[in-house]
Amino acid sequence: MKRCCIIVAGGQGLRMGGDTPKQFLPLGDKTILMHSICRFHEFDPDMKIIVVLPREHIGEWESQIQKYSFSIEHNVVAGGKERFYSVKAGLEQAENESIIAIHDGVRPFVSQETIKRCFKEAERTGMAIPFVEPNDSVRIQREYDTVSVPRKDVRLIQTPQVFRSELIKGAYQTGYDAMFTDDASVAEAAGHKVNLVPGNRENIKVTRPEDIIIARAIYATNFK
């Protein structure tokens, strides 16, 4: 089956508190976004790779490609204001592929095993969403207080979220909803049961300034 990966790098870097969008931060010999692209290219060098970026960042991305002599072929698409619109723009470029992975550009440590597991399961059932269980106790904020939730019932959701093409394209025919924090929630709203598979713990989302410390540490130990 022909595979495609949409890598969404729409972040404005606001939560990181700096001027540089977090996907553009260096991590060893590449930027975070380049590492994320490499993971999928490693898995299947024939996979079509679509990178969705805010229009105003495309120039910066092109100069980074020059600077780092980054040679993995990919299409660049201008994204929208919300992640939902960015994925939608990416899906329009996925024309002939039967399985589509949607991945956060700021998850550079997804393992080959996780990618393989997600594609295999999505080919079989239509959808595969990777997760890990938290090691911490979990509480949920209610109106005036927090309540405890059994840790064994909690799933921390990662990407790549992988789907059969017709399923996810159909689901994205809907309008934007603030509840859509990921692609699983869009598929769910279209009536599909969310199918979870194990992810890998190093597959963190580099979101806040402190995450960079952990990301550099994981990179230094595992990828250098």
Added chain:
Amino acid sequence: MKRCCIIVAGGQGLRMGGDTPKQFLPLGDKTILMHSICRFHEFDPDMKIIVVLPREHIGEWESQIQKYSFSIEHNVVAGGKERFYSVKAGLEQAENESIIAIHDGVRPFVSQETIKRCFKEAERTGMAIPFVEPNDSVRIQREYDTVSVPRKDVRLIQTPQVFRSELIKGAYQTGYDAMFTDDASVAEAAGHKVNLVPGNRENIKVTRPEDIIIARAIYATNFK
């Protein structure tokens, strides 16, 4: 105010899948448990430190102390079958201290800022429980399916959980309940409102085999 720290290292290493309980695994020049102890000794060298271990691990701990020439003074107490009983045994040794921190022996990366914040807030209000927000989307398992929870409402709970002595000693007068996954839940069952303060993201709980990879990475970058 006199401070005390109870470090609970009751794990049998079952989730780690090995024979060595995870608190005894090496991390650079010390074991994980020794690093956890050091963080509190660094914060306040006069703080009383009580280490709770399963009775059958005390011999191993003593030989590790010799092997690593570990010199930070501490009391060793034999723990119980559940974390609840281990903390209870530790609390009995905290006699003259007015503020008590309870910390997981397998959280070697708690920051000085987190420890300071927790003690300060517990002195002021009676209780301080550190947390971080997840970067991932979160789903909760229900009977047949999982449901999405807004990420901004989720709190991943860490340690040290710090309390005024009379509050936590009073709360632990109760009987064991399987819902008691941490000390905040014991205090809550006794009618106290759980008071959360920011933790630090590197303060992970080393629980599963994969966590060791991340732990070694954080250690190499931040503590070497």
